Amino acid sequence: MQGSDSAVERVSKYLEVVKKDNPNINAVIDIDETGVLDAAAEVDKQADAGSLSGMVFTIKSNINVHGLRATCASETLKNYTAGYDAAVIRRLRDAGALILGTANMDEFASGSSGETSCFGPTKNPAVLDRIPGGSSSGSAASVAAGFCDASLGSDTGGSIRNPASHCGVSAIKPTYGHVSRYGLIDLAMSLDQIGPIARDTKTLANILDVIAGQDSKDATSIKKGDVNYSKNLNADISGLTVGVAQEFQELTDPKILDMINSKIELLEELGAEIKSVKLPHMAEALPTYYLTVFVEFFSATRKFDGRRYGKRIEEVCGREVLRRIEIGRYISQKEFSGRYYKKALQFRSLIKKELLNALNDVDVIAGPTVPKLPHRLGENIDDPLTMYAYDVLTVPANLAGIPAGVTPAGKVGGVPVGLQIQGKPLGEQAILNAMHAIETAQEAGR
Numbered sequence: 001m002q003g004s005d006s007a008v009e010r011v012s013k014y015l016e017v018v019k020k021d022n023p024n025i026n027a028v029i030d031i032d033e034t035g036v037l038d039a040a041a042e043v044d045k046q047a048d049a050g051s052l053s054g055m056v057f058t059i060k061s062n063i064n065v066h067g068l069r070a071t072c073a074s075e076t077l078k079n080y081t082a083g084y085d086a087a088v089i090r091r092l093r094d095a096g097a098l099i100l101g102t103a104n105m106d107e108f109a110s111g112s113s114g115e116t117s118c119f120g121p122t123k124n125p126a127v128l129d130r131i132p133g134g135s136s137s138g139s140a141a142s143v144a145a146g147f148c149d150a151s152l153g154s155d156t157g158g159s160i161r162n163p164a165s166h167c168g169v170s171a172i173k174p175t176y177g178h179v180s181r182y183g184l185i186d187l188a189m190s191l192d193q194i195g196p197i198a199r200d201t202k203t204l205a206n207i208l209d210v211i212a213g214q215d216s217k218d219a220t221s222i223k224k225g226d227v228n229y230s231k232n233l234n235a236d237i238s239g240l241t242v243g244v245a246q247e248f249q250e251l252t253d254p255k256i257l258d259m260i261n262s263k264i265e266l267l268e269e270l271g272a273e274i275k276s277v278k279l280p281h282m283a284e285a286l287p288t289y290y291l292t293v294f295v296e297f298f299s300a301t302r303k304f305d306g307r308r309y310g311k312r313i314e315e316v317c318g319r320e321v322l323r324r325i326e327i328g329r330y331i332s333q334k335e336f337s338g339r340y341y342k343k344a345l346q347f348r349s350l351i352k353k354e355l356l357n358a359l360n361d362v363d364v365i366a367g368p369t370v371p372k373l374p375h376r377l378g379e380n381i382d383d384p385l386t387m388y389a390y391d392v393l394t395v396p397a398n399l400a401g402i403p404a405g406v407t408p409a410g411k412v413g414g415v416p417v418g419l420q421i422q423g424k425p426l427g428e429q430a431i432l433n434a435m436h437a438i439e440t441a442q443e444a445g446r
Contacts (some may be wrong), residue, residue, distance in 0.1 A: 001054070006040075006137050007041070007049075008041055008044055010054055010055055010056060011036050011037055011298070012226060014148055015031070017147060018033075018101075019197045022145075023121065025123050025125065025141055027125075027132075027137070027138040027142040027149075028103055028104065028138060028142055028204070029071065029073070029103065030068055031101040032099060032101065034063075036100050037201070040054070043096050045100065046406040048285070049096030050095035052095040052210055052273070055097045055098065055203075055206075056097075056149045057100060057422070058100055058148045059101075059285050060102070060136050060151070060153045061102040062109055063154065063184055064086045065085060065184075066085045067082065069081055070082040070185060070372070072108045072185055073116070074313070074317060075116055075165065075311060075317065076309065077304070078118060080309060082183075086183040087183055088211045089183065092210065092211065093212075097372075098133050101445050103139045103151055103237060104122045104138030105117060105138055105139070105153075106134040106137060106159075106320075107321050108301070109135040109187040110187065111135050111320055111387065112159075112162055113131040113132075113134050114132045114141070114163065115377065121377055121378075124166055124230070124374060125145040125167060126144055126167055126415070128373045129377060130376055130415065130438040131164070131166065131168065131377055132167050132374070133166035133374060134163060135153075135154075135156075135163075135355065136151075136159045136160045136374060138255045139152065140164050140171070140246050149198065149199075150199075150200075150207055151197045152194055152211075153176065153196075154184055154192055155173040155194075155264065155398065156215050158199055158369075158393075158395060160173055160392050161173060161336040161404060161418070161420060162390055162391070164369075164406045164414060165369035165406050165420075168408045168416030169197055170199065170203075170204055170407050170439075171196065171198070171204070172195050172403065172406075172432065172435075173397060173404050174403050175193075175427075175428065176242045176398075176401035176425050177218075177401070178193075178213075178221075178403070178426065179195065180211075180215030180217065180338045181193070181194060182221075186296070186300040187293065187296075187297055188292060188296035190292070191292065191296070191398045191399070192215075192223070192291065197334035198212070198286060201233065201405075201439050201440070202230065202436070208432075210227050219416060225426070227428075231427055232433075233433060234433050235270075235437045235440040236271070236437070237267065237270055237272050237433055238271030238272075240271070240273070240364070241273045241361070241363045241364075242362060242365070242366050243359070243362035243365040243366070244276055244277065244369060245278070245279045245282070246276065247278075248282065249368070251393065252368045252371040252372075255367060256371070260368045262409075262410070263366075263395035264367075266437065267434065269441075270437050276363060276364060277353075277361065278358070279358060279396070280354065284347050285347075285396045286392045287344070288344045289399060290358055291340050291344035292303075294328035295328050295344075297324050298327075298332055329407050351400060356401040356402075359402070359422075359424045359427075363427070364431055365421070365422045365423075366420070366421050367419075369393060369394065369417070369418040372390070378398055397422050402423060403423050403426070403431055404420055404421065404423070405420070405432065405435050406418040406435075407419050409440075421434050
């Protein structure tokens with residue numbers, strides 16, 4: 001049980017907060033009040049309901065939760081009710097977790113601001129006049145607003161790390177395949193990864209212990225191995241080698257960089273060794289990422305033809321989704337695919353090789369998560385290049401398939417910024433330990 005309250009009492013308190021504050025924040029789309037209270041009552045009857053017993057979650061609305069709408073925040077699927085639980089939802093329920101409802105998001109995960117949802121934009125609970133980041137906007141905002149203990153989001157190019165940084169919470173994108181994607185509605189299948197968002201690293205570790213591991217329904221999933229992230233969570237990082245890439249720093253607002261560098265210095269004070277690493281082709285990561293996304297998203301949306309699922313996507317979707325479909329359609333044509341998509345795949349291999357080579361010499365790479373502060377709501381919604389620039393520091397981890405976490409680093413002008421820590425494939429433990437070390441030091445006043 002989480003804390004001294006019963007599961008029903010905890011859920012009731014969260015429901016009270018959601019009903020009071022969600023109309024302003026707009027982080028939660030659907031609230032399953034009856035279902036979550038019934039499930040909480042069942043948890044209270046069990047002596048040992050599981051390692052996440054009584055923990056309350058919101059779930060991004062592109063992950064199927066049986067009986068709730070899986071809308072992708074789009075008119076296309078606005079009335080689609082999930083007929084089954086995604087693999088991660090089954091595992092959460094088996095561990096005693098409780099699903100409060102579904103979280104708002106950028107439409108079909110196509111955005112970095114949380115403003116493209118058909119249900120309206122989500123506000124940043126930490127700075128109400130600014131965006132929360134995206135595309136897992138409602139997931140991060142629901143955690144930051146105190147609507148739940150944790151949330152699940154999806155990360156294709158930074159979509160849980162970006163809003164975690166902007167909202168001042170913690171998150172981790174696992175190694176590609178480490179968490180089953182069965183039941184996730186695709187943005188780009190070769191990049192998508194489900195991951196948790198929470199207020200602290202210990203909670204992330206507990207959740208990852210439950211949701212990670214091979215799934216027979218996802219051919220890309222990989223074995224977890226004999227690891228226990230929560231049991232091995234350790235704030236002692238003596239001997240940890242931390243890489244710092246000048247290429248990431250050059251792209252970042254100096255005020256953010258000052259805050260990030262102070263946390264890297266803190267890691268050194270805590271016993272880590274800081275080393276410089278070179279990633280010369282990181283400038284090509286953003287176009288490589290978007291060319292890949294456009295093609296894979298176009299392919300993924302062909303099933304939304306109005307005959308099997310909801311409405312025909314091109315007839316009802318927002319501008320950013322339509323833009324991605326049309327660009328994907330264009331560069332998927334035979335005469336263009338070699339020029340664009342195949343070239344993107346070549347650069348993806350190069351970027352992955354550079355990151356893995358850099359990680360051969362260090363345990364983790366630390367740096368900024370987002371290069372600039374979140375803009376004010378409504379300020380840049382018609383400027384795709386400005387939106388895409390939010391992803392420049394996060395997309396390399398997805399292109400390489402490596403894990404990456406975010407922990408709060410402080411505030412710049414009252415706006416939260418997060419430190420991003422990237423690791424080797426299946427190197428989640430080193431990332432979590434580094435995050436936990438910073439968190440523990442900050443709690444001690446350092």
